[in-house]
Amino acid sequence: MTKRILALPGDGIGPEITRQACRVLEACRDEGLDIDIEEAPVGGAEIDRSGVPLAPETLEKAKSADAILLGAVGGPKWDTMPDISKRPEKGLLALRKELNLFGNLRPALLYPQLVEASSLKPEVVSGLDIMIVRELTGGIYFGQPRGRETREDGTRYGYNTYIYDEHEIRRIGRVAFEMAQKRGKKLCSVDKANVLEVTILWRDIMNELAPEYPDVELSHMYVDNAAMQLVRAPKQFDVIVTGNMFGDILSDAAAMLTGSIGMLPSASLNEHGQGMFEPCHGSAPDIAGQGLANPLATILSVAMMLRYSLNEADMAARIEQAVGAVLDQNLRTADIAYTGTRQVTTEEMGDAVLTAF
Numbered sequence: 001m002t003k004r005i006l007a008l009p010g011d012g013i014g015p016e017i018t019r020q021a022c023r024v025l026e027a028c029r030d031e032g033l034d035i036d037i038e039e040a041p042v043g044g045a046e047i048d049r050s051g052v053p054l055a056p057e058t059l060e061k062a063k064s065a066d067a068i069l070l071g072a073v074g075g076p077k078w079d080t081m082p083d084i085s086k087r088p089e090k091g092l093l094a095l096r097k098e099l100n101l102f103g104n105l106r107p108a109l110l111y112p113q114l115v116e117a118s119s120l121k122p123e124v125v126s127g128l129d130i131m132i133v134r135e136l137t138g139g140i141y142f143g144q145p146r147g148r149e150t151r152e153d154g155t156r157y158g159y160n161t162y163i164y165d166e167h168e169i170r171r172i173g174r175v176a177f178e179m180a181q182k183r184g185k186k187l188c189s190v191d192k193a194n195v196l197e198v199t200i201l202w203r204d205i206m207n208e209l210a211p212e213y214p215d216v217e218l219s220h221m222y223v224d225n226a227a228m229q230l231v232r233a234p235k236q237f238d239v240i241v242t243g244n245m246f247g248d249i250l251s252d253a254a255a256m257l258t259g260s261i262g263m264l265p266s267a268s269l270n271e272h273g274q275g276m277f278e279p280c281h282g283s284a285p286d287i288a289g290q291g292l293a294n295p296l297a298t299i300l301s302v303a304m305m306l307r308y309s310l311n312e313a314d315m316a317a318r319i320e321q322a323v324g325a326v327l328d329q330n331l332r333t334a335d336i337a338y339t340g341t342r343q344v345t346t347e348e349m350g351d352a353v354l355t356a357f
């Protein structure tokens with residue numbers, strides 16, 4: 001049956017990088033992958049068109065698609081909008097929530113050709129290959145009650161609720177254990193069980209799941225130590241599983257170990273394997289429209305789409321190999337260029353990946 005893909009280019013560099021990623025999808029289609037690609041505006045582009053960041057008809061298309069490819073949303077033009085509920089970013093949050101995309105996969109992989117791009121010593125990061133599995137639809141970012149108020153004596157206070165129920169923990173736990181089974185068979189669960197009750201439950205549930213995955217070695221780490229270890233000796237990690245907020249912070253730290261924001265893809269999946277795939281970086285308005293943007297994070301997001309939503313692991317591997325090949329050819333967009341490499345534009349990078357595919 002034909003798989004349906006919805007491409008949402010968005011704002012800033014979103015359209016340029018999504019174009020290159022769609023060319024790769026089209027190449028897969030030419031090789032027999034049975035897909036149908038449709039495009040729709042989202043974020044600021046949609047605000048300009050209809051006044052809201054996510055149109056109801058686009059949400060419906062997203063719900064019925066097998067996978068969504070997202071560029072990036074937002075930019076200075078919309079940052080000053082008084083109504084926060086209509087900002088470009090709200091369109092993404094709505095998509096995650098409506099599609100129940102609870103499982104966020106964020107690989108931090110350092111290509112051997114880019115070791116020099118990292119800010120850490122080669123012996124610390126060379127060979128780095130971590131997968132962070134972050135819970136994306138619960139935890140303190142969504143817990144109720146929440147608010148900002150003022151006491152009778154005039155003191156202002158704010159509060160949020162860090163809450164997870166066992167079902168939410170179990171389902172993200174399963175994603176992480178299965179991921180570890182397919183990789184290096186090591187899973188580190190990150191919590192703050194010495195201080196926060198909710199994460200004692202988190203730790204209990206992970207321990208309860210462990211016997212179902214006897215080939216996976218489970219360990220636990222407090223988040224403060226995990227942050228330190230990520231910088232000190234990141235190669236000790238294979239798969240990390242953690243909640244929404246800790247995952248947000250740790251995945252950004254892990255991303256910077258690779259030194260190249262333009263290289264990092266991500267996937268957000270629901271229970272049916274439906275997913276949204278997008279680069280980790282933002283819409284980079286400072287370089288939009290100049291051919292400077294690195295399209296590889298978005299192209300690698302297509303590889304994640306093939307692997308995790310479309311069940312096409314072989315084709316995913318071919319894309320990843322093609323990316324490795326263009327790096328071997330010393331081709332670099334500006335963000336990853338250094339002496340001795342050849343700087344190319346966004347589109348030339350897309351051309352090179354297609355040639356190597």
Ligand code: ATP
Pocket residue numbers: 013017073074261262280281282283284285286287292293294295297335
């Ligand atoms: P957001 O709030 O959407 O995360 P941001 O301003 O925090 O946006 P980015 O939009 O990711 O972050 O941009 C951060 C910096 O990285 C900018 O200088 C931008 O030009 C650069 N950058 C981001 N993505 C790319 C890319 N694909 N290729 C080259 N440079 C990039």
Ligand code: MG
Pocket residue numbers: 282
């Ligand atoms: Mg940012």
